Amino acid sequence: MNNPVLENIRRSLGRTAPTSPSPRPAIYPPRQAESTEAEIVRSLEEVRKLSGVAQTIHADTVPDALKTLVAEQNIKKATAWNTPNLQQLQITHHLASLGVELVSPNAGKHDLALCDLGITEADYLLPETGTLVLKSSAEKPRAVSLLPRVHLAIVRPGQLRPDLHQVFDEARHDPYLVFITGPSRTADIELTVTLGVHGPKSLYVWMLEEV
Amino acid sequence: MSETPTYIGFETYTEHIPPSIPAAVQQATGRFVGGRAARVAELPHFEQLRQIASDIRLHTIENLDFYLERLAEQVTAAGGHVHWAATAEDARQIVLDLARRHNVHLVVKSKSMATEEIALNHALEAAGIEALETDLGEYIIQLAGTGPSHIIVPAVHLTKEEIAAIFSEKLGIEAPADPVELTRIARQVLREKFLRAEMGISGANFLVAETGTLVMVTNEGNGRMCTTLPDLHVAVVGIDKVIPDWDSLTVFLKLLARSATGQKLSTYTQFITGPRRAESEFGPREFHLVLLDNGRSNVLRDPLGRQVFKCIRCGACANVCPVYKNVGGFAYGWFISGPIGAIFAPQMLGTPVARELPYASTLCGACAEVCPVKIPIPAILRHLRRRVAEGDSLAPATMPAPIRAVAKLSAFALAQHWIYRLGARILPLVMSIFRRGDWIPSAPYPLSRWTKARPLPPFTAGFRQWWQKRKTGL
Numbered sequence: 001m002n003n004p005v006l007e008n009i010r011r012s013l014g015r016t017a018p019t020s021p022s023p024r025p026a027i028y029p030p031r032q033a034e035s036t037e038a039e040i041v042r043s044l045e046e047v048r049k050l051s052g053v054a055q056t057i058h059a060d061t062v063p064d065a066l067k068t069l070v071a072e073q074n075i076k077k078a079t080a081w082n083t084p085n086l087q088q089l090q091i092t093h094h095l096a097s098l099g100v101e102l103v104s105p106n107a108g109k110h111d112l113a114l115c116d117l118g119i120t121e122a123d124y125l126l127p128e129t130g131t132l133v134l135k136s137s138a139e140k141p142r143a144v145s146l147l148p149r150v151h152l153a154i155v156r157p158g159q160l161r162p163d164l165h166q167v168f169d170e171a172r173h174d175p176y177l178v179f180i181t182g183p184s185r186t187a188d189i190e191l192t193v194t195l196g197v198h199g200p201k202s203l204y205v206w207m208l209e210e211v
Numbered sequence: 212m213s214e215t216p217t218y219i220g221f222e223t224y225t226e227h228i229p230p231s232i233p234a235a236v237q238q239a240t241g242r243f244v245g246g247r248a249a250r251v252a253e254l255p256h257f258e259q260l261r262q263i264a265s266d267i268r269l270h271t272i273e274n275l276d277f278y279l280e281r282l283a284e285q286v287t288a289a290g291g292h293v294h295w296a297a298t299a300e301d302a303r304q305i306v307l308d309l310a311r312r313h314n315v316h317l318v319v320k321s322k323s324m325a326t327e328e329i330a331l332n333h334a335l336e337a338a339g340i341e342a343l344e345t346d347l348g349e350y351i352i353q354l355a356g357t358g359p360s361h362i363i364v365p366a367v368h369l370t371k372e373e374i375a376a377i378f379s380e381k382l383g384i385e386a387p388a389d390p391v392e393l394t395r396i397a398r399q400v401l402r403e404k405f406l407r408a409e410m411g412i413s414g415a416n417f418l419v420a421e422t423g424t425l426v427m428v429t430n431e432g433n434g435r436m437c438t439t440l441p442d443l444h445v446a447v448v449g450i451d452k453v454i455p456d457w458d459s460l461t462v463f464l465k466l467l468a469r470s471a472t473g474q475k476l477s478t479y480t481q482f483i484t485g486p487r488r489a490e491s492e493f494g495p496r497e498f499h500l501v502l503l504d505n506g507r508s509n510v511l512r513d514p515l516g517r518q519v520f521k522c523i524r525c526g527a528c529a530n531v532c533p534v535y536k537n538v539g540g541f542a543y544g545w546f547i548s549g550p551i552g553a554i555f556a557p558q559m560l561g562t563p564v565a566r567e568l569p570y571a572s573t574l575c576g577a578c579a580e581v582c583p584v585k586i587p588i589p590a591i592l593r594h595l596r597r598r599v600a601e602g603d604s605l606a607p608a609t610m611p612a613p614i615r616a617v618a619k620l621s622a623f624a625l626a627q628h629w630i631y632r633l634g635a636r637i638l639p640l641v642m643s644i645f646r647r648g649d650w651i652p653s654a655p656y657p658l659s660r661w662t663k664a665r666p667l668p669p670f671t672a673g674f675r676q677w678w679q680k681r682k683t684g685l
Contacts, residue, residue, distance in 0.1 A: 005295045005450065005504045009276045012511035021274035024455045025266035027462050028259060046475075106491035109406055109440050129475040138489040142439050146432060164464060168457040172422055175289065175488055179480035184432040188348035188364055190371050191242055192390035197347050197398055198405075199432025199479065 030163035031128065039127040039160050040207055046130025050182025051195060052203040054130075059208070063094045069117075069204060070098050073150045079103040079112055080119035082139045086154065089208075091119055105141045112141075118148035118200070122155040124167045129181050132205065133167055136176035145180060151200040153180070156208050214330050215299065219544035219556060221567040232368050232539040236360060239367045240530040246473015247527060247581065254469070264462050265585035268521035271454055275511065278420040278453045279502065285423025289485030291498040296447075299329035299505050306331060306412070306445055309499060310340055313443050315409040319401075321427070321434040322346040323414025324524060325447045325503050327546035331412070342412070345401050345433035347394060354381045360540040362526035362548065363471055368539065401433070411437035411495065415448040416523070417463060418500075421456035422484055425500065428467065430478040438483060444495035449503050451520035463523060466583035471525035510558045512604070515594050519554050521584040528578035528588060534571055543568065550578040554591045562599045562606045569595035614657065635673025642669045 010016065033039060044054035057065050069075065078100050080091050092102050103111050112118070120140065124133035132153050136142045145151050161167050171177055184199030195201050251257045271278055283293045296302035302325075310318065318335060320326065320342055332353075335342040344353040351366040352359055354377050359365030366374070371388045378386035378396060386396055413434060417426040425446055427434050438444050454463065468474040487494030511517045529535045529549025540548035544565075545556050553572060557565040569592050578588040601615060602608035608615065624630040645651045650666035653659065661667055 003295060005297055005502070005508060006276050006279060008297075008504070008508035009279070009450075009511060012508055013273065013276070015276070018276060018280070019274075021270065021277050024459065025263060025270055027267075027458045028256060028263055030461070050478075109493070113402065113406060131476055136487075136492050136494065138491045141491060142435075142493040146435050146439060164461040165458070168461065172424075172457040174482075175484045176492075176494060177482040178435065179476065181474075181476045181478050181480075183478070184430070185478055186347045186394060186431045187242075188346070188351065188366055189374055189390040189393055191239060191364065191367065192371075194391050194394040197394050197431040197433075198345070198401065198436055 030165035033160070033162035034127075036157050036160065039162075040157060040209075042127040043125050043130050043160065044205065044207060046127070047182065047203070047205045048130075050130060050203075051185075052130070052182050052205055054205040054207070056207045056209050058210075059089060062089050062091070065206065066091070066094050067098055069150075069152065070095070070100060073116065073202060075100055075116045075150065077101045077103060077115045078117035078119065079105050079107070079115045079144055079148065081105055081121060081141070081144055083121055085121050085156075086119065089154070105144050106138070109143060109147065112143045112147045115148040117150045117152060118144040118146075119152045119154070120145045122153045122159055122205075123171070124161045125155045125159050126161060126164065126167065126179075128163070130205075132180040133171070134178050134180065135171065135174050136178075142176065142178065145178070146199055149196065149200055150202045150204065151180075151183075152204040152206065154206050154208055157210075214333065216544050216560065217564060219560075219565045219568060221538075221542055221544065221571050224542045224544070225538050228538055228542070231370075232360060232541070233537045235368045236539045237536050239361050239364050240536050243363065243472060243526070243530045247470055247530070248473075250469035250473050250475060254465070257469075260462055260466055261583055261585055264466055264523075264583055265521060267454065267459050267462060268523075268584050269518070272451070272511070272517055272520050275450065275453070278455055279450055282418055282420040282423055282453050283502070285420065286485065286498075286500050287423070289423050289498075291423065291485045291500055294499060294501045296501050296503045296505070299503075302329045302447060302501050302503050302505070303331060303334040305499075305501050306447065307334060307338055309443065309445055310335065310338070310410060313409060315340055315443070317404065317408045318342040318410045318412055319345050319405055319408040319433075319437045319441065320349075321411070321413040321429065321437040322349050323412065323447060324546055325414050325449050326412060328449075328505065329447065329503065331447065343401070343404055343408075345405070345437060346429070347397055347431060347433075350397060350401065351377065354378070358541055359546075359548075362524065362529060362540070365540075401436075405433075405436040405440050408437075408441045410443040410445060411441040413437050413444065413446050415446055415452055416467065417460065418448060418453045419455075419457055419460060419482075420453050424457075424482050424484045426460065426464075427481045427483065428477045428479070430472075430474075432479055435479055435481060438481065438495065439493050442496045443499070444483075444486070444497070445499045445501065447501045447503055449505075450507055451522075467523055467525055470523075470527040470581065470583040506559050509605075513558070513594075515587075516554070516558050516591055518586050518591065519551070519558060521586050522551055522555075523584055524551075525583060527581040527583065528586075531577040531581050533573055533575060533577070538571075543571070550588045550592075551586070554586075554588055554595060557595050557599070562595070562603060562609075566599045566609055569593075569599055617657075632673070632675070635670075635675065638670050638673075
């Protein structure tokens with residue numbers, strides 16, 4: 001196939017035909033994981049440094065934690081991913097009993113935009129930066145972590161990965177990934193840091209520890 | 212400002228800089244320099260990461276054809292569409308055709324240098340399509356009708372009072388001079404646009420050849436909105452943005468935010484491989500990647516100059532540049548400013564258009580010290596000064612022939628010590644012809660250009676003699 005751009009690149013690089021490159025220079029090795037406890041502490045600390053709210057919870061403290069969140073953020077309408085983990089925690093059931101109206105995560109964008117709270121779970125968590133890694137699928141719509149003004153992500157210790165390397169090894173063939181490191185922020189007006197310019201204003205990260 | 216310039220008058224511009232510009236710019240650069248330093252101090256292997264990043268970028272540039280071909284294959288395999296744009300005009304046409312074909316009325320844009328480069332907004336507006344910048348700073352300067360003064364915080368030259376006035380005038384609302392309240396207004400106005408737009412346009416920070424993945428970094432979330440809500444996502448990206456694989460990303464993602472804003476990672480990093488797979492997951496139904504050449508493939512001919520393409524657009528070089536800090540972004544006359552702009556524009560636009568920019572530097576070297584991919588900016592600046600003076604394959608020399616001849620002769624003579632010594636003996640004799648007392652009040656051309664303004668001190672002794680005398684004197 002004739003491609004003038006590629007041909008001109010080859011001409012400029014002094015080649016007439018495509019060549020296979022030598023191996024790419026080696027990368028830097030990943031950081032070593034500390035103990036699970038230390039990694040959890042570190043992750044939650046990093047989220048807090050970025051004005052996120054981070055805490056550890058247990059399956060039986062979920063209802064209380066939700067109650068506090070709903071009151072704190074004045075949640076009227078919410079949506080949540082349809083994943084087995086979240087179903088097992090009966091998140092939507094607890095929210096409904098708190099009088100919160102539930103919207104399907106597969107509802108249209110206009111409906112999701114009216115939600116106060118979007119609940120997801122993180123597929124991975126990076127301790128060094130407090131970064132949540134979320135995949136995307138019909139059960140895990142992207143807009144749930146984006147359109148509502150509050151985002152709650154539930155994560156388990158098993159999702160901790162020491163560095164980007166391990167996340168990429170597992171997820172590089174996923175069609176979509178998003179890293180979330182703190183709530184949406186800007187400093188575009190007089191360098192004043194303001195949260196929630198387009199994405200969620202508030203980010204909650206709950207580390208679900210097994211009893 | 213966003214149109215392709217025909218001449219960049221850096222010096223003329225710097226004669227009329229309002230004092231508010233350097234003040235605001237220095238506030239921003241001071242913040243980012245401090246943040247970067249703190250992040251670098253935390254990472255003991257930062258220097259090694261820089262070296263690896265530099266090696267990978269150089270490797271990619273030298274094999275650009277290979278990685279671009281691989282990228283295009285992978286994007287297509289993932290269900291995306293690849294368009295090759297040799298020129299800015301080609302790129303504009305591709306985007307306009309897509310917009311027309313999909314009956315697009317409103318486009319939401321995430322900050323993208325490539326679309327600035329091709330002046331896409333003007334083309335869309337001329338075609339009757341509303342194109343809205345959605346990064347808060349970009350939105351403000353779009354409303355204000357000015358260009359960016361800083362790569363990361365483009366509206367930093369405007370005060371909150373000025374922004375409030377712009378919002379009140381353009382949006383027809385009562386806007387208070389309060390950053391939080393102004394941000395809330397922008398959120399409200401733009402949210403409605405995000406939900407309504409039929410097309411999202413973005414750039415990319417990296418393109419991963421291995422899987423055809425577009426990597427995009429934002430803090431506000433506008434980039435996610437533009438690539439999640441509209442049915443059509445068009446990314447316009449320079450061909451220099453490709454990297455080999457995900458392993459390389461581990462290096463660049465660690466360097467980018469730390470070097471740019473002093474964050475460990477920006478708030479949102481998206482990895483997009485093709486369009487959505489299921490309708491209910493959100494994301495675009497169609498994904499188009501426009502690969503923009505626009506002269507880059509010609510720049511590759513210069514083995515030193517092409518290192519400009521190692522750039523990952525962090526802006527660290529501008530933040531430390533004493534010239535940039537005093538003139539701000541506008542002075543560089545195109546979409547990319549600071550030291551990197553001074554080596555990018557002359558190569559992309561040709562030395563006749565941007566011949567002042569290689570001189571817009573003190574060659575202090577601060578930029579090269581902070582560059583996360585080790586671009587030898589001062590060396591390229593000196594190289595480009597030579598290209599400006601002596602001419603290059605694209606343009607004739609701007610320095611007159613006699614001066615070039617004298618420079619060549621001096622270069623030769625200074626390299627031969629016997630000529631140098633001979634000259635040092637002859638020169639005082641020659642000078643004595645013009646000497647009047649302790650000074651030379653007027654000398655023949657070209658030295659007359661000096662003596663017109665002030666007398667010239669005569670050479671009294673060669674350096675060697677002076678040195679000898681000084682040593683024995685001690």
